[in-house]
Structure formats: structure tokens, C-alpha cells
Amino acid sequence: MHDLIVVGGGPAGSMCAREAALKGLDVVLIEKSSLPRDKLCGGALSPRISKILDFDISPVIERDMHCAIVYAPSGRKIDIVREDARGYLVKRRDFDYFLVQKAREAGVRIVDDTKVLTVEQLRTSIRVLSPGDSFKGHLLVGADGVNSTVARQVGIRKGWPPERVALCIAADIPLSPDEIDRILTIEGQQGRAAIEMYPWVIEHGYGWCFPKSDEISLGVGYKMKNQVLDIRTAWTEFVDRFEREKEVKLEITNKRAYRVPLGKLDNRITTRRTMLVGDAAGLVSPITGEGLYYAIRSGMLAGQVAYETVKDKNPLHVRTYEQRLKREMKTEFSAANFVSGIAYKSEKKINIVCELAEKDPRMQDLMIDLALGARSISKIRMDLTKRMIRHYPLKALRLLF
Numbered sequence: 247m248h249d250l251i252v253v254g255g256g257p258a259g260s261m262c263a264r265e266a267a268l269k270g271l272d273v274v275l276i277e278k279s280s281l282p283r284d285k286l287c288g289g290a291l292s293p294r295i296s297k298i299l300d301f302d303i304s305p306v307i308e309r310d311m312h313c314a315i316v317y318a319p320s321g322r323k324i325d326i327v328r329e330d331a332r333g334y335l336v337k338r339r340d341f342d343y344f345l346v347q348k349a350r351e352a353g354v355r356i357v358d359d360t361k362v363l364t365v366e367q368l369r370t371s372i373r374v375l376s377p378g379d380s381f382k383g384h385l386l387v388g389a390d391g392v393n394s395t396v397a398r399q400v401g402i403r404k405g406w407p408p409e410r411v412a413l414c415i416a417a418d419i420p421l422s423p424d425e426i427d428r429i430l431t432i433e434g435q436q437g438r439a440a441i442e443m444y445p446w447v448i449e450h451g452y453g454w455c456f457p458k459s460d461e462i463s464l465g466v467g468y469k470m471k472n473q474v475l476d477i478r479t480a481w482t483e484f485v486d487r488f489e490r491e492k493e494v495k496l497e498i499t500n501k502r503a504y505r506v507p508l509g510k511l512d513n514r515i516t517t518r519r520t521m522l523v524g525d526a527a528g529l530v531s532p533i534t535g536e537g538l539y540y541a542i543r544s545g546m547l548a549g550q551v552a553y554e555t556v557k558d559k560n561p562l563h564v565r566t567y568e569q570r571l572k573r574e575m576k577t578e579f580s581a582a583n584f585v586s587g588i589a590y591k592s593e594k595k596i597n598i599v600c601e602l603a604e605k606d607p608r609m610q611d612l613m614i615d616l617a618l619g620a621r622s623i624s625k626i627r628m629d630l631t632k633r634m635i636r637h638y639p640l641k642a643l644r645l646l647f
């Protein structure tokens with residue numbers, strides 16, 4: 247019998263398992279794919295990541311992230327350079343496997359190639375079943391991503407309502423480092439290829455290009471809400487435009503579609519002996535699609551609560567995970583939903599936001615803080631609101647109504 251069973255070997259699962267194992271728990275982590283596995287993702291890590299990790303991730307950093315270019319729907323191009331808030335770009339296959347190895351080093355038993363199909367809640371324990379195997383434990387963590395089997399099996403959720411999901415198409419596309427520098431460098435910033443954002447290349451969403459050392463992640467995504475858009479056509483048009491404007495020919499072989507659960511933290515994420523973390527708990531920013539910080543942070547918190555629960559021999563203690571996570575992140579997700587509800591409402595509103603970013607360096611700083619997750623989103627929202635009311639009251643009204 248294990249103290250803790252973690253289902254899913256992404257960042258949330260690895261960091262949860264590692265935290266619990268470092269504190270002395272007997273932990274098994276079960277992953278359906280064979281490791282290392284890849285994951286469709288832009289691979290942008292916000293500056294906050296380095297504040298919560300207690301180890302060096304430089305072996306898997308592909309590029310530092312200092313510069314960004316935003317292409318407004320109006321045709322404006324906004325160059326942004328930030329020296330103080332440094333994020334990172336990673337390849338998910340390498341980054342995630344690095345975190346799995348950190349969990350293994352802490353004593354976690356890693357079982358890959360094993361898909362969990364069923365969860366049984368027993369009187370004094372919990373059992374998960376995969377084809378040909380079963381694992382019994384005191385506690386269970388569902389770190390199994392957007393389509394979480396654990397969430398369904400323990401009755402927390404059957405699926406996501408459409409308004410809580412963004413749909414994306416993206417691909418990792420090989421390109422030489424010289425070519426990446428040529429097409430993505432802001433003048434005067436040689437050797438520091440920028441990330442690029444294309445708000446409204448699809449309605450209620452955006453396109454992106456995030457550079458790694460020898461490939462780019464190119465993608466489009468939109469908030470599904472009540473409408474279903476033709477995302478395939480949006481993707482094709484975006485790639486055509488990118489190739490035309492950058493004068494580059496892309497070899498796209500691994501285009502995939504994926505869903506992202508947009509965070510609100512208004513639902514249950516625990517039940518008896520079970521906690522959900524990362525995408526399984528729906529922890530992705532509705533502004534930027536950032537999920538890695540929240541996955542890692544929620545995983546670490548669940549690992550800590552698992553330790554306390556086993557130590558106290560009180561399974562009801564897992565509820566404190568939900569309370570603590572909501573205390574830490576709920577205001578932030580409410581603020582993010584408020585901002586994204588305004589900005590992604592129409593092309594006109596996105597253009598107002600871009601115009602403000604271009605004209606006012608302070609507004610630009612605040613917006614980039616938002617995009618990079620450099621500080622708490624709720625604090626940035628307050629600063630943005632104050633500045634809008636003081637300097638741009640008419641634009642504030644046009645944004646709100």
C-alpha cells in the first residue's frame with residue numbers, strides 16, 4: 247500500500263510526487279505514455295516559476311524571454327523589451343522529463359506506459375486500476391490533464407462546459423537558429439529572439455510564435471464560449487500570413503489540436519482522499535493560456551497537504567488543499583477572467599488595448615506584466631484600472647461597454 251498515488255507525469259504530477267516524497271511519503275506516479283513524452287505547448291515559462299522551484303532548470307532552458315512583438319489587428323506592430331522580468335522558453339519533452347527525473351531522485355516510483363482506467367474508493371483506502379495492474383494507496387492525486395479520468399471516476403466532474411475551454415491548433419516546427427534570429431529579432435536586440443503574439447487572428451483568441459533553440463511553436467487558439475469557429479481555416483491563414491510576412495517556408499509535420507481548461511476555481515477540486523492539480527483542476531490563465539506555473543504550484547501544494555494528511559491520519563484533511571489553493575489563486579483567476587472578458591470581446595476592444603500599449607510605456611509595462619505573469623494578476627488589474635480612470639477615462643468606458 248502506497249501513501250500517495252499520483253496519476254499523470256506532467257509538471258503538476260511530477261512536482262506533487264516529488265514534494266510528497268521529499269517529506270518522506272511512499273509515492274508512486276503512473277503515466278499513460280512511455281517517458282519521455284511530448285506535449286503540445288508553447289513552452290513559455292513565466293518569471294514566477296523560478297521563485298517556486300528549489301532547483302536549477304537551466305539544463306532545459308532553450309532561450310531566455312526578454313522581448314515580445316505584438317501584431318494588433320489594426321496593423322500596428324508593438325515591440326516590447328523588458329530587462330527586469332525574464333521568462334524562459336522550454337521544449338516540453340525535455341522540461342517535463344527533467345521534472346520526472348527530479349521526482350525519481352526524491353524517491354518516487356515511476357510507472358510509465360500505464361493508463362489508469364478506473365478508480366475505486368474503498369472504505370479506508372483508494373485503488374486505481376490499469377489494464378493488467380492495480381495500485382492501492384491512502385491518497386490519490388489526479389494530475390492527468392484536461393480530460394482527467396480521475397476527476398470523472400471520483401465524481402468531481404463529467405467534462406468541461408464549452409465556455410470553460412479554449413481550443414488550439416499548434417505545431418512545433420524545425421528552423422535553424424540563424425533563421426529564427428532573422429525572423430524574430432527586434433532591432434538592436436540581436437541574439438534575443440522575441441516571442442510574437444497575434445491577437446484576434448481568430449475571433450476571441452490569438453495566434454502565437456514562441457522560439458526555442460532550433461524550432462518554433464506556432465499556434466492559434468480561441469475561447470469556445472457558445473460559438474464553434476472554423477479553427478482549421480484560421481490556422482491555415484495564420485501559417486500563410488506568417489510565411490509571407492517572414493519570407494520563410496515552414497515544414498509542418500506535427501500539427502495537433504488540443505483543449506485548454508480555462509481557470510475559474512469555482513468548482514470542487516477535492517473529494518474524500520483525492521485532490522486534483524494542474525489542468526485536471528482547470529488551472530490555466532484565461533488571458534494568456536499560461537498553465538505551467540499553476541500546474542507546478544498546485545502540485546507542490548497538494549504534495550504538502552498529502553504529507554500532512556498521512557501524518558495526521560485524517561483523510562478529511564485533503565479539503566484544506568482546496569481552501570489553500572483558492573485562497574492563493576481565486577482572486578487572481580477572477581481578475582484574469584474579468585480582463586480577458588473585456589479584451590477578447592471584440593476586435594475593436596483588442597485594438598484599444600494595443601493602442602494604449604503602444605502610446606503609454608506604463609500601460610505597456612502593466613500589460614506585459616499581465617502576459618508574463620510577472621506579478622499577481624489581481625494587483626496588476628488594480629494598477630491598470632487606476633491608470634485607465636486617471637488618464638484614459640473615455641477609452642475605459644469604450645472598453646467596458
Ligand SMILES: Cc1cc2nc3c(=O)[nH]c(=O)nc-3n(C[C@H](O)[C@H](O)[C@H](O)COP(=O)(O)OP(=O)(O)OC[C@H]3O[C@@H](n4cnc5c(N)ncnc54)[C@H](O)[C@@H]3O)c2cc1C
Nearest residue numbers: 254256257258278287288289290362390391524525537538
Ligand atoms: C497549444 C498549447 C499551448 C500552451 N502553451 C503554454 C505556454 O506557453 N505556457 C504555459 O505556461 N502553459 C501553456 N499551455 C498550458 C500547459 O500546457 C498546461 O497547463 C500544462 O501542461 C498542465 O500541466 P499538467 O501536469 O497539469 O498536465 P499535462 O501536462 O497535460 O500532463 C498530464 C499527464 O497525464 C497523463 N495522463 C492523462 N490521462 C492519464 C491516465 N488515464 N492515466 C495515466 N496518465 C494519464 C498524460 O499523458 C500527461 O502526461 C499550453 C497548452 C496548449 C494546449
